[in-house]
Amino acid sequence: MIKIQHVSKHYRKVDALNDLSLEIAPGSIYGLIGPNGAGKTTLIRILAALLTPSSGEVWFDNEEVGKTPTLIQRKVGYMPDFFGVYPDLTSVEYLEFFAGIHGIARKKQASTVKDLLELVDLTTKGDALVESLSRGMKQRLCLARALVHDPEVLLLDEPASGLDPRARVELRELLRTLQAMGKTIIISSHILLELAEMCTDIAIMQAGRLVVSGEVEQVTRRLGGGRQLEIRVLEGVPETVQVLKDVPGISNVISENGDLLQADFIGDDRALHGVLALLINRGIPVVSFAPRSSGGRLEEVFMSITEGSSPS
Amino acid sequence: MTRPTTLAALLTKELRLRLRRERTIWVMITYLLVMGLLGTLYISRSGGYNSASVSSLGTGLYALLVFVQLFLIMFITPAFTSTSINGEKERQTFDLLLCSRLSAFSLITGKLIAGLANALLLIAASVPLFSLVFFFGGVGPDQVLMATLIFIVTAILVGTFGLFCSTLLKRPAVSTAMAYMFCVIWVITPWLLSALLQLNAPFGGGPRANLLFIGNPILALLSTISFGGPSIGTSYPLFGINLAPWQTYIMVNLLLTVVLVFLSMWLVKPDPIGRLSRRMEKRPAKKKATATV
Numbered sequence: 001m002i003k004i005q006h007v008s009k010h011y012r013k014v015d016a017l018n019d020l021s022l023e024i025a026p027g028s029i030y031g032l033i034g035p036n037g038a039g040k041t042t043l044i045r046i047l048a049a050l051l052t053p054s055s056g057e058v059w060f061d062n063e064e065v066g067k068t069p070t071l072i073q074r075k076v077g078y079m080p081d082f083f084g085v086y087p088d089l090t091s092v093e094y095l096e097f098f099a100g101i102h103g104i105a106r107k108k109q110a111s112t113v114k115d116l117l118e119l120v121d122l123t124t125k126g127d128a129l130v131e132s133l134s135r136g137m138k139q140r141l142c143l144a145r146a147l148v149h150d151p152e153v154l155l156l157d158e159p160a161s162g163l164d165p166r167a168r169v170e171l172r173e174l175l176r177t178l179q180a181m182g183k184t185i186i187i188s189s190h191i192l193l194e195l196a197e198m199c200t201d202i203a204i205m206q207a208g209r210l211v212v213s214g215e216v217e218q219v220t221r222r223l224g225g226g227r228q229l230e231i232r233v234l235e236g237v238p239e240t241v242q243v244l245k246d247v248p249g250i251s252n253v254i255s256e257n258g259d260l261l262q263a264d265f266i267g268d269d270r271a272l273h274g275v276l277a278l279l280i281n282r283g284i285p286v287v288s289f290a291p292r293s294s295g296g297r298l299e300e301v302f303m304s305i306t307e308g309s310s311p312s
Numbered sequence: 313m314t315r316p317t318t319l320a321a322l323l324t325k326e327l328r329l330r331l332r333r334e335r336t337i338w339v340m341i342t343y344l345l346v347m348g349l350l351g352t353l354y355i356s357r358s359g360g361y362n363s364a365s366v367s368s369l370g371t372g373l374y375a376l377l378v379f380v381q382l383f384l385i386m387f388i389t390p391a392f393t394s395t396s397i398n399g400e401k402e403r404q405t406f407d408l409l410l411c412s413r414l415s416a417f418s419l420i421t422g423k424l425i426a427g428l429a430n431a432l433l434l435i436a437a438s439v440p441l442f443s444l445v446f447f448f449g450g451v452g453p454d455q456v457l458m459a460t461l462i463f464i465v466t467a468i469l470v471g472t473f474g475l476f477c478s479t480l481l482k483r484p485a486v487s488t489a490m491a492y493m494f495c496v497i498w499v500i501t502p503w504l505l506s507a508l509l510q511l512n513a514p515f516g517g518g519p520r521a522n523l524l525f526i527g528n529p530i531l532a533l534l535s536t537i538s539f540g541g542p543s544i545g546t547s548y549p550l551f552g553i554n555l556a557p558w559q560t561y562i563m564v565n566l567l568l569t570v571v572l573v574f575l576s577m578w579l580v581k582p583d584p585i586g587r588l589s590r591r592m593e594k595r596p597a598k599k600k601a602t603a604t605v
Contacts, residue, residue, distance in 0.1 A: 050411070052583050073413045098408070101413060
C-alpha cells in the first residue's frame, strides 16, 4: 500500500501540490489525470524521491520515503516523460548498465537483460544502437530499464506521449502483463480514454489539488460522467421519451431507428433500477434495457472539472 | 557488494561511450603530433647533433616538452570532466542515475576516473616522446618521474575542478568556461601578484611571498629541472623537513582535490541546501536531547 499523506510542494511563487492525500492499493494501475501544471509530474517525482515535499509524508508499506535510504532504489522503477537514453550504446549495453547500477551482480546481468528484452519484445534489437530504435521501441526499452531490478512499483510519467496508435496498444498490453505479474503501476497521461480502459483507479488533479480519486467507474459516476442507457421498446416511443425526460439524472434522450432510445444517465445502480421499474409501472413494453459505461464521458467530466483547460 | 558493482557498471559505460567517439583518437593524434613537432623544431633550430653542448640541448628539449605537456593537460582535461554531471542532466539521464543504487561517491569517483582515464592515456602516450631526451643527456629518469607525478596530480586537480563545476552549474558550456578560467587564474595569479607587490617570489622573496606559489604547477615543474646549476625555487619547511616545491605542490593539490570531491559528492544529490539546513537543525536537537539526559 502506498500512502500519500497531506503532501504539499511549494516553490517561490507556485504551489505545485497542495495538501494532497491518496492511497494506492498494491497491484492496481493508478492513473493520474490533469491538465498542464496540475502537479502530476511533481507527485511522481516526489514518489521517486527526486523531489522533497515541502510538507507531508509518503509511505511505501511501513517505510517512509526520504527516511529509509534505499527504499526507492529497491521498490520503485521510474520512467520519466522523456526517454533518457545513451544513443551510442546498444540495447543490451544500455540495460546491462542499468542492471549494474542497480546492484545486480555481473553474472546475473545477461539473463536479466535477456528476459527483459523478451518481455518488451525487443530480442531482435539487442545489438542495435539505441539511437537506431523507433520511438515506440525506445519507450519499451525504457520500460525494460525501469523493470531491471524487478521493482514492486512502477512510476510511469506520460508513457504514451508521442507514440503512434500501434505503439500505444503494445504499451497498454505490456502494462496489463505487468499488472498480472503483481506490479503496482502509477501512470500519468492526458489520453483519458486510454486511462479509463487501462486503469483500475484514477485521480483527477487540478492546480496541485486532488479533485477526485477512486475506482474508474466510481469516479465517473460520482462526477456525473454516468452511463449511457440503450432502451428498446415494442411501441410507444414518444411516451417513453416523455417519461424518461422527467426522470432526475437522465438527459439527452434521443430516439434512433424507431424503437431504440438512447439517454445519458447519472446515478448509482439503485437509481438505475428505479428507472426500469418506472417504465414497467407505466406499462411501457421494454424489450431491452442496457446501461453502458461510456469512456467518452470521462473526457467530458475531465474537461468540465478542469474548467476547460487543455489536457497536459 | 553493491558499491563495486555500481562503480564498475558506471566506469564500463563511461569508457565505452568515450572511447567509441571518433574525437578521442583524433585528440590523441593531435596531442602527440603537437608535442613531436615542437620537439623536432626545437632540435633543428638548436643545430641538432652539431650543438656545442648536447646535454644542454637535452635539458632544453626536456623543459620545452614538460611545459607544452603541462599546457596541453590543462587545456584538454577540463573538457573530459566539466560536462560529466550537467551533461547527464542535459541528456535527461541524471534522474535515472539518482533512482539507482549508485551512491554519490560512486557517481563522482566513477565520472572522475573515466574523465581522467583519457587524460592519463595522453600522459602515458607521451612517455616515449620524453624518453627521446635521454639520447641527449642532461636529464635524469628521476626528473622525468617527478614531472610525470606533477602531470598526474595536475590532471587530477583540473579534472576534479571540472567535475565540481559540472555539479554546481546547470549549463555545460558555462561549467567548461569556468573550469578553464580556474586553470588560467590558478597558474597566472601567483606570478601576477608577485610582480605587482614586488615580492620577488619565488626566487628568494621570503617564506610569506613563497607561500603564493605553494600550489603553482610552473614552479613545481621548474623545481624538477636543473639548468646546469641548482634547482630553481625555494623550499618549504614542514615539521622540520624541507620540502621541494614539487613535493608541496603534490600535497597541497591532492588535499584540494579531496575537498573538491567531497563538495561534488554533496552537491550531486538532490536538494543540497535543504539537506544542509536539515542537518544543521538536527544538531541542536541532538545536543538538547543529550543535555536533558
